[in-house]
Amino acid sequence: MKSEQIGNILVIELPQRLDAVGVSAVEKKFGEAVTAHKGTTLVDMSNTEFVASLALRMLLTNHKEVKRQGGALVLCGLQPPIADIFRKSRFDTLFTIHPDREAALAAHT
Amino acid sequence: MEQNIEVPADWESIAHLMAFSDEFECRLALSEEQKYLLRLAIEEIATNIIKYGYDSGSYGVIQLGCSCTDGVLRVAIRDQGRPFDPHEVPAPDLCESLEQRVVGGLGVFLVRELADDLSYSHDTGSGWNELVIIKRREDA
Numbered sequence: 001m002k003s004e005q006i007g008n009i010l011v012i013e014l015p016q017r018l019d020a021v022g023v024s025a026v027e028k029k030f031g032e033a034v035t036a037h038k039g040t041t042l043v044d045m046s047n048t049e050f051v052a053s054l055a056l057r058m059l060l061t062n063h064k065e066v067k068r069q070g071g072a073l074v075l076c077g078l079q080p081p082i083a084d085i086f087r088k089s090r091f092d093t094l095f096t097i098h099p100d101r102e103a104a105l106a107a108h109t
Numbered sequence: 110m111e112q113n114i115e116v117p118a119d120w121e122s123i124a125h126l127m128a129f130s131d132e133f134e135c136r137l138a139l140s141e142e143q144k145y146l147l148r149l150a151i152e153e154i155a156t157n158i159i160k161y162g163y164d165s166g167s168y169g170v171i172q173l174g175c176s177c178t179d180g181v182l183r184v185a186i187r188d189q190g191r192p193f194d195p196h197e198v199p200a201p202d203l204c205e206s207l208e209q210r211v212v213g214g215l216g217v218f219l220v221r222e223l224a225d226d227l228s229y230s231h232d233t234g235s236g237w238n239e240l241v242i243i244k245r246r247e248d249a
Contacts, residue, residue, distance in 0.1 A: 019152050020123045050145065052152040053216035060212050067207065081145050088222045089215050093205040 001026045003033055007109045010037040011101070013044045018055035027058050034062050039071045042104050046077030051085055063095065072096070076104040111176040111185075112136075118159050118169040118188065126151045126173055133175050139246075143182045146223045146244045147175065153216035154186045154195075154240060162190025180246035187239045192231040195221065195240065 002013040012033060015022055034041045043059070063073040076098040078086060086092040098104035114129045116122035130151055134144050155171055163169035172187040201214040221227060226243040 019127060019148065020120075020156060021127065050148055052149055053213070053219060054152075054156075056215055057212050060210065064207065064212070081141065085219060088219065089201075090203040090205055094207050094210060 001029055006042075006105060008039055009105065009108055010034070010039070010041045011044060011105075012041060013046075014048045016047050016049050018048055018051045018058075020052070020054055022050075023052075023054045023058055030058065031062055031065075034066055034071075034073065035069070037071070038066065038069045040108050041066065041071065041073050042101070042108065043073055043075045044077050044101050044104075045075060045082060046079070046100065048077075048082060049079060051082055056085075056089060056091060060091070060094065074098065074104055074108060076101050111174045111183075113172065113174045115170050115172045118155075118163055118171050118190070120159060122159070122171065123152070123155060126155055126171070129173065130175070137177045139177060139182060140248075142223070143177070143244045143246065146220075146242070147182065147184055149223060150184050150186065150220050150242050153220050157193065157216065158186075158188045158190055162188050162193065180248070182244045182246075184242040184244075185239055186242075187237055189236045190238065192238055194229045194231075195227060196229065 001015060004011050010033065012030065015026060059073060066072060074096045077100055078097060098107060112133055114126065116125050127148065130147050151173065158171050169188060169190055174185040176183050195217045198217045201218045202211045204210045220242065224242045225245050228241045231238050
């Protein structure tokens with residue numbers, strides 16, 4: 001999991017596969033990073049080719065948590081199968097989603 | 110021909126099942142949608158069996174069988190744990206309000222959404238459950 005600070009935005013790149021194994025590898029670090037940052041975290045999913053329900057749970061739990069602190073998780077770079085999962089689970093209505101990192105940074109910085 | 114694997118119903122097995130699915134994908138010309146469903150089915154259904162299927166402390170297995178004939182992917186997942194028909198799982202809360210949205214309950218729903226067909230059977234004599242998931246190639 002790569003992360004960097006761009007202006008006041010924390011950018012986190014999620015790995016290729018967010019299955020049970022992939023989620024357990026990043027879950028703790030991801031949660032710690034976004035809650036420590038408190039502000040807006042941009043989650044770049046452009047490398048992510050697979051998400052299952054555990055990954056959705058990780059995103060939603062942390063989104064709710066940072067919202068309480070006045071921050072947000074913002075997503076970008078969803079590949080078509082991932083965007084489809086987000087539509088089917090209506091997760092596309094719970095998050096602000098940008099097509100790519102440039103568009104997201106332009107909107108939030 | 111069906112390719113099979115049997116693993117213990119524990120967390121370490123998920124990685125073995127995923128490796129099996131990677132190998133299966135390479136050998137057969139699956140579409141991107143079929144590959145996704147295969148992984149999703151293994152992940153969500155096997156995870157449910159590990160979590161809820163068997164009594165804690167008791168040994169159980171998960172069998173996975175995959176075949177692809179004439180563009181039709183057939184994934185069979187078998188176990189001897191508690192009977193569990195995915196059709197009977199209520200639809201999850203898809204509430205669009207973040208505050209009210211419940212975390213979780215999406216696994217079986219996503220498998221149902223992505224699959225073309227899902228059939229479940231429980232053999233009371235042997236205690237085996239079998240879930241068969243079908244996904245056709247879009248051009249088949």
